[in-house]
Amino acid sequence: MQRIYELMFIVRPDMTEEDQDKLIANLEGQVGTAGGTVKSVERMGKRRLAYLVRKFQDGIYVLMTLEGDGTMVKEVERRLRVTEPVIKFITVRVDEEQKRGAKIKAIRDTKVRGKGTRAQEAAAAEAAAPAAAAEPAESAAATA
């Protein structure tokens, strides 16, 4: 069972670009060894933190989308806790949420399509009705 997780962590602000790259590459390797895959890595840049974390007021946010099972998450989190530059992290499971969103979208699409076809049928019926009404009127006028 492959679950999809979102891992967001904060790195200390006084970190160079290459150090960040090394860290992320390290993490990706660990995810691989733990039996998961990295779907995407997004760097959200430096942001002001809402409160002081380990005496830092800013931090560099990184968002990783992982695919794997619970044991992989446990392993990755353990490594993150030990990693010194990482000051905060949170893992959120998102596959259920995505399934629910897809379901709602599917329902909405069928509703829209249903309305669309009904509208087409109504338009066709209207087009046919005036023609039918016009014909008997013309015939009536002709006979009269």
Added chain:
Amino acid sequence: MADETTTTTGPAATTEGGSSAPRAEGERGQRGPRPGGRSGSGGAGGREGGRKFFRRKKVCKFCVEKIDSVNYKDVRLLGQFVAESGKIVPRRLTGVCTPHQRRLADAIKQARNIALLPFASR
């Protein structure tokens, strides 16, 4: 009234007058408290700011705009439901429906944990 009682039509008149008078009073009495009560309740609701009675039907922002998922990442959206002090605003003030309020609260708590929103400010 004293002059009317002497004539034969007097008592009838008085009884009519008497009966009509209390009837009028009764009607007035019935009409009186009821509108007074209605205006009183409306006035109380308006003055107290909708605490006893809901002043207008507030719609859930998520249901209207059909926002599918409440994410801890969109701080701008979450910030609308957070007070100045950082507290989560109750649902009776924002008009959010129950399932969305629950998801919103979870998202706000996640955002607080990752330092996107403060736990308490000022």
